[in-house]
Amino acid sequence: MKLLLFHVDRFSAQAFLKTSESGLAEASDIAVHEALIAFIHSEPKDEETPGKARTKAVKQIKWLARKCAVGHIVLHSFAHLAEQKSSADFAAATLEHLAQRLAGTGFTVDMTPFGYSCSWDISVRGEPIAKHFVSI
Numbered sequence: 001m002k003l004l005l006f007h008v009d010r011f012s013a014q015a016f017l018k019t020s021e022s023g024l025a026e027a028s029d030i031a032v033h034e035a036l037i038a039f040i041h042s043e044p045k046d047e048e049t050p051g052k053a054r055t056k057a058v059k060q061i062k063w064l065a066r067k068c069a070v071g072h073i074v075l076h077s078f079a080h081l082a083e084q085k086s087s088a089d090f091a092a093a094t095l096e097h098l099a100q101r102l103a104g105t106g107f108t109v110d111m112t113p114f115g116y117s118c119s120w121d122i123s124v125r126g127e128p129i130a131k132h133f134v135s136i
Contacts, residue, residue: 001040001041001042001043001046001053001056001057001094001135001136002040002041002043002081002082002133002134002135002136003038003039003040003041003057003060003061003132003133003134003136004038004039004041004078004081004132004133005036005037005038005039005060005061005064005131005132005133005134006036006037006039006122006124006125006130006131006132007035007036007064007068007070007124007125007127007129007130007131008032008034008035008036008037008122008123008124008125008130009033009034009123009124009125010031010032010033010034010121010122010123011030011031011032011035011037011074011120011121011122011123012029012030012031012032012120012121012122013029013030013074013076013112013113013118013119013120014029014118014119014120015027015028015029015112015113015116015117015118016116016117016118016119017116017117018115018116019115019116019117020088020114020115020116021088021115027113027116028113030074030110030111030112032072032074032110034070034072035070035072035073035074036061036064036065036068036070036072036073036074037073037074037076037122038061038073038074038075038076038098039076039078039081040057040075040076040077040078040091040094040095040098041077041078041079041080041081041082041085042077042079042085042086042090042091042094043082043084043085043086044084044085044086046086046090046094046136047086047087047090050090050094053094053136054094054097054098054101056136057094057098057136058098058101058102060134060136061073061098061102062102062105062107064129064132065107067129068125068129068130071106071107071108072107072108072109072110073102073107073108073109073110074109074110074111074112075095075098075099075102075109075110075111075112076111076112076118077091077092077095077112077114077115079091088115091114092114092115095111095114099111
């Protein structure tokens with residue numbers, strides 16, 4: 001699993017094009033202020049040990065959210081961080097799992113529409129910690 005995390009002043013995503021049959025039937029746009037955006041890429045090896053990969057992802061996201069003092073997290077499936085991708089069903093289930101785990105620890109969690117290509121408006125903060133990449 002690969003995580004590309006940004007501490008943002010603002011982020012919005014608008015569904016542009018449905019790209020996967022595993023995608024939601026309907027897509028809704030999202031707009032947030034002062035949040036941590038997590039671009040998440042699931043890999044085939046994550047399907048072999050899903051619990052381990054998902055637990056490490058939750059820990060990384062929580063760590064950076066607390067470091068940046070934000071209570072709002074946005075999860076976005078981003079299948080462009082590595083050459084190999086997991087199945088779409090696994091990626092969607094992973095996002096749902098991460099959202100539930102993070103919400104269960106007190107964070108407000110939103111997700112961009114799974115299975116859609118989105119246009120973004122993003123304003124990333126300038127501090128070095130505001131940009132973080134993790135390979136799990």
